[in-house]
Every structure is written in C-alpha cells, then in structure tokens.
Amino acid sequence: MIRTRCVQQLSALKRGSSLGTSMRSQNSGQPTSNLSARTPKRPRKRRANFPVEKLMEQFLEQSAQAEDNFYQVEERRLQAEDRRREMEHARELQMLQMLGQMFSSVSSAAAPSKASPPAARAPVNSSASSSPSCPRGQSGQVKHPSPRRDCFTQQSRLSTSAPQALVFDRYYSLGSTSHRGMDDDLLSLVKNTIPPLTSKKHKGQDGRIGIIGGCQDYTGAPYFAAISALKAGADLSHVFCTKEAAPVIKSYSPELIVHPVLDSPNAVEEIEKWLPRLHSLVVGPGLGREGLLLKTVKEVIEKSKTRDIPIVIDADGLWLVTQQPSVIQGYHKGILTPNIMEFTRLYQALNREPMDSSDHQHSLMQLSVAMGNLTVVLKGEQDVITDGSKVFTCSLEGSGRRCGGQGDLLSGSMGVFAHWAHSASAAGVIRSVNPSVVAAYGACSLTRQCNSQAFQRHGRSTTTSDMIQEIGSAFKKLFES
Ligand SMILES: NC(=O)C1=CN([C@@H]2O[C@H](COP(=O)(O)OP(=O)(O)OC[C@H]3O[C@@H](n4cnc5c(N)ncnc54)[C@H](O)[C@@H]3O)[C@@H](O)[C@H]2O)[C@@H](O)CC1
Numbered sequence: 001m002i003r004t005r006c007v008q009q010l011s012a013l014k015r016g017s018s019l020g021t022s023m024r025s026q027n028s029g030q031p032t033s034n035l036s037a038r039t040p041k042r043p044r045k046r047r048a049n050f051p052v053e054k055l056m057e058q059f060l061e062q063s064a065q066a067e068d069n070f071y072q073v074e075e076r077r078l079q080a081e082d083r084r085r086e087m088e089h090a091r092e093l094q095m096l097q098m099l100g101q102m103f104s105s106v107s108s109a110a111a112p113s114k115a116s117p118p119a120a121r122a123p124v125n126s127s128a129s130s131s132p133s134c135p136r137g138q139s140g141q142v143k144h145p146s147p148r149r150d151c152f153t154q155q156s157r158l159s160t161s162a163p164q165a166l167v168f169d170r171y172y173s174l175g176s177t178s179h180r181g182m183d184d185d186l187l188s189l190v191k192n193t194i195p196p197l198t199s200k201k202h203k204g205q206d207g208r209i210g211i212i213g214g215c216q217d218y219t220g221a222p223y224f225a226a227i228s229a230l231k232a233g234a235d236l237s238h239v240f241c242t243k244e245a246a247p248v249i250k251s252y253s254p255e256l257i258v259h260p261v262l263d264s265p266n267a268v269e270e271i272e273k274w275l276p277r278l279h280s281l282v283v284g285p286g287l288g289r290e291g292l293l294l295k296t297v298k299e300v301i302e303k304s305k306t307r308d309i310p311i312v313i314d315a316d317g318l319w320l321v322t323q324q325p326s327v328i329q330g331y332h333k334g335i336l337t338p339n340i341m342e343f344t345r346l347y348q349a350l351n352r353e354p355m356d357s358s359d360h361q362h363s364l365m366q367l368s369v370a371m372g373n374l375t376v377v378l379k380g381e382q383d384v385i386t387d388g389s390k391v392f393t394c395s396l397e398g399s400g401r402r403c404g405g406q407g408d409l410l411s412g413s414m415g416v417f418a419h420w421a422h423s424a425s426a427a428g429v430i431r432s433v434n435p436s437v438v439a440a441y442g443a444c445s446l447t448r449q450c451n452s453q454a455f456q457r458h459g460r461s462t463t464t465s466d467m468i469q470e471i472g473s474a475f476k477k478l479f480e481s
C-alpha cells in the first residue's frame with residue numbers, strides 16, 4: 001500500500017514538475033528579466049547532479065524498505081497473537097477436563113447405589129496382541145522426534161506431570177442397542193477430542209486440511225473429501241490438484257481453496273510452501289496413477305513426515321504405498337484406508353503370499369505390523385481398524401446402498417479427526433488409545449451414520465452428495481448429544 005502511495009506521490013510530483021514547465025511556457029509572454037527577478041536561478045550543475053527522478057528513486061527505495069520493516073514487525077505480531085490464542089485454547093481445554101472430572105466424581109458420589117461403572121477404565125479393544133517388531137510408547141505409538149513444538153505439546157508436558165490430569169472418563173448412551181461397550185468407549189474418546197466451539201478462536205485453529213488429488217479423470221473425489229473435511233468441522237480445506245482439474249473443482253464449491261500445482265514442474269516446492277499452514281493431509285482421492293504425479297506425492301509425504309503432520313492415505317495414494325511401502329512405513333501419524341481391493345494389493349505386496357480371505361482381521365493385523373504398526377482401516381460391511389496391537393470394529397448401521405465417493409467422505413473427515421485426535425493426545429486428553437485409531441473410528445462412524453440418514457431420505461437413489469448433506473446432523477447425533 002505504501003508502495004502504491006509512493007508511486008502516486010511520484011506521479012503527482014512528476015505532474016507537478018511538468019505543470020511547472022507548462023506554466024513557465026504560458027508565462028513566456030512576460031519579459032524574461034521580470035521572471036528571473038522573482039525566481040532566482042539555480043546553478044545548472046546542481047540540477048544535473050540531483051535530477052528529480054534520482055531523488056524519487058531514493059525516496060521510493062526508502063519507502064520500500066520502510067514497508068518491508070513494517071510487514072516484518074506485523075508478521076511477528078500476528079505470530080505472537082496466534083501463539084497466545086492457542087495457549088488460551090489449550091488452557092480452556094484443560095479446564096474443561098478438570099470440570100468434567102469434578103462432575104463425574106460428584107455424580108458417582110451422589111449415586112452410589114446405581115449400577116457400578118466398569119471397574120477400571122475399560123480396555124477399548126476387542127482383541128489384543130502385542131507387536132514385538134516395533135518400539136512402542138505409552139500410548140502404543142512408534143516414537144518419533146517431533147520437530148514442531150506447539151502449545152499443545154507444551155500443554156501435554158504440563159498435563160502428564162499434573163496428578164489431576166487423568167483421562168476424561170465420560171460414558172454416553174446413544175440409546176441404541178448396537179452401541180455398547182467398546183463402541184461407547186471409542187465414541188466417548190472421539191467426543192473428547194472434538195474442540196469446543198468458542199468465540200475465542202480465530203479461523204484456522206480448528207483445522208486446516210490439505211487434500212492431495214484431483215486429475216483430468218477424477219474431479220469428484222477430491223471435492224468430496226475436501227468438502228467433507230469442511231463440513232465435519234475443519235476451518236479451511238485446501239485441494240492440491242492438476243491444472244486441468246482445478247477449474248472444475250473450484251466450480252463445485254467456492255468454499256474450497258484450490259491450488260492447480262500438482263503437475264507443475266516445481267510441484268513439490270509449491271505444495272511444500274503450504275505445509276507449515278496445514279494440520280493434516282489426505283493423500284489420494286482422485287489422484288490417478290500417473291508416474292510423475294506419484295513421484296511428486298511421494299516427496300510431499302516425505303516432507304510432511306518431517307513436519308509431523310498426520311497423513312491419511314486413500315485410493316490412488318494406496319497404489320503408491322503398494323509400489324513403495326517405505327514411503328509411510330512406521331510413521332505413527334499415518335493412516336491407510338483401503339477397500340477390499342486396495343487391501344488385497346497391499347497385503348500381497350507386503351507379505352508376498354496370498355491373503356487368508358477367511359480371516360480379514362488377522363490379515364489386517366499382519367499388514368499393520370508389516371507397515372510398522374501403521375493404523376489401517378479396512379472398509380466394508382464392518383469397518384475394521386487396527387494399529388497392529390488391537391483390533392476395533394465399527395459396525396454402526398449404514399445401508400445397503402454403495403455409491404462411488406463414500407470412501408472420499410470417509411478420508412476427508414478422517415483428516416479432520418486425525419488433527420483433533422493428535423492435538424488432544426498431545427494435550428493429554430486421550431491416553432489409553434492410539435489417536436490415529438480414535439480418529440479412524442470417528443470418521444467411520446460419521447460416514448456410516450451419513451449413509452444411513454441419506455438412505456432414509458433417498459433410498460436407492462442415494463449419492464455421496466446426499467450423504468454429505470447429512471454430515472451436520474449425523475455429527476450432532478453421534479458426537480454432540
Ligand atoms: N467421482 C469421482 O471422481 C470418484 C473418483 N474415485 C477415484 O477413482 C480412482 C480409482 O478408484 P477405484 O476404487 O475405481 O479403483 P480400484 O482399482 O481400487 O478399483 C478397481 C475395481 O475394483 C472394484 N471394487 C471396488 N471396491 C470393491 C469391493 N469392495 N469389492 C470388490 N470389488 C471392488 C471397483 O468396482 C473397480 O472396478 C481413485 O482415485 C478414486 O479416488 C472414487 O473415489 C469414486 C468417485
């Protein structure tokens with residue numbers, strides 16, 4: 001702005017100097033002696049040394065410098081403001097946990113004759129086996145250094161050392177017989193990770209999600225994933241797609257931020273620029289299998305891992321993993337979401353033997369362990385989730401309707417849940433279960449609930465767009481009632 005103002009001043013000055021010239025020429029009818037008597041002549045030499053243009057140039061340079069300084073100071077101020085707000089948010093979260101604990105202890109003291117709650121914190125697994133192949137942390141995660149030290153991590157250190165910072169035990173009843181025991185436990189954990197809606201937050205704090213996918217053939221899939229992330233509660237949703245796919249995806253929704261960079265010669269740098277601003281990535285919806293795109297995506301995954309960003313890999317992203325498992329192997333914030341076809345390919349690539357199709361849960365555990373205890377979700381009649389040590393199933397009733405794009409709703413919303421779950425875990429809100437598993441369970445429940453609700457309205461003609469329309473009310477029913 002300053003620069004624009006300077007340019008305006010410069011042209012005004014220039015106009016002024018030419019105006020002076022024209023005035024002089026208008027006055028040229030006056031006797032020359034008269035004119036020179038009123039305006040003392042400057043020595044010619046001095047004028048040649050300091051032409052107006054040179055002075056202006058200096059002036060502009062100084063202004064540009066001042067402008068740069070101003071922006072640097074402003075940026076530092078905004079960063080400090082961001083940090084302050086995030087600290088405030090983390091403090092609020094901790095207060096809420098403490099309040100919750102106080103309420104639960106008051107209510108259990110007030111009603112001793114009621115059916116007793118589970119003796120200890122009920123284990124939320126349906127079956128368990130330890131994984132010898134992988135060093136594990138307290139919450140069952142592979143340990144990785146975290147280069148990012150945000151306020152949540154600081155909060156986590158506080159919480160873990162404070163005696164009162166216990167897991168927030170809440171039990172919710174959905175009033176349905178199909179949700180008991182394990183489902184209730186996991187649902188309550190999912191609820192605990194959902195950030196409260198408060199007026200104190202600024203845009204972006206509840207999630208900035210990046211979707212990597214979208215090419216000439218597939219524009220629907222990245223759109224479904226990105227809009228689902230927004231509707232599940234992310235503040236901002238970015239799509240990184242090819243140049244050709246971008247206008248199409250933009251035209252579906254003005255709410256998405258679309259970057260036509262995936263097939264540009266410097267695609268990795270273009271995407272990398274955005275990584276510091278993203279909370280999680282969903283890789284694969286509508287990506288296609290073109291070699292150059294997959295190479296770019298591989299590099300972006302590598303860069304994201306060094307930033308400790310949760311990464312959900314779906315669809316053609318899984319094709320990449322099948323070719324090069326090491327790209328995500330052992331990354332504790334990675335989640336794979338294969339359908340049965342994708343799962344079979346992955347299993348065979350990793351285990352080099354045919355899969356035992358009579359025992360999917362066992363095969364899934366084997367795959368997860370082979371992938372370094374990565375969280376894997378096998379989608380189907382039941383969604384089966386494992387991190388190689390425990391197996392969970394989500395069998396919330398959906399419907400008999402299968403339409404293309406349901407998996408994109410799942411992966412897009414999982415991107416948001418993954419950000420929330422890992423933030424909550426860092427803040428000490430969830431401890432007993434791997435946050436990736438909690439995120440996976442949240443997204444599976446939401447997808448199935450959307451499918452059920454959309455089917456009640458539209459029956460056989462249900463499409464993914466109809467399911468997306470249901471995200472708001474399904475979310476409320478599952479997690480906010
Ligand atoms: N509107 C869109 O743009 C959509 C694009 N999609 C994208 O399409 C690309 C390819 O995905 P595909 O799933 O077709 O590729 P796959 O190679 O995984 O699937 C190939 C074949 O497997 C079949 N199949 C899928 N699920 C199965 C199951 N559970 N049991 C038996 N057979 C099964 C499919 O019908 C298909 O014929 C991905 O990038 C994906 O994201 C899909 O997400 C659907 C919607």
Ligand SMILES: Nc1ncnc2c1ncn2[C@@H]1O[C@H](COP(=O)(O)OP(=O)(O)OP(=O)(O)O)[C@@H](O)[C@H]1O
Binds near residue numbers: 380398444447
């Ligand atoms: N047989 C089923 N019964 C009930 N729900 C199912 C069934 N199959 C899939 N789903 C639901 O749909 C979700 C997506 O699974 P799906 O198999 O459609 O994925 P996908 O093939 O990858 O999808 P996409 O069409 O987006 O590529 C699952 O997580 C589950 O919630």
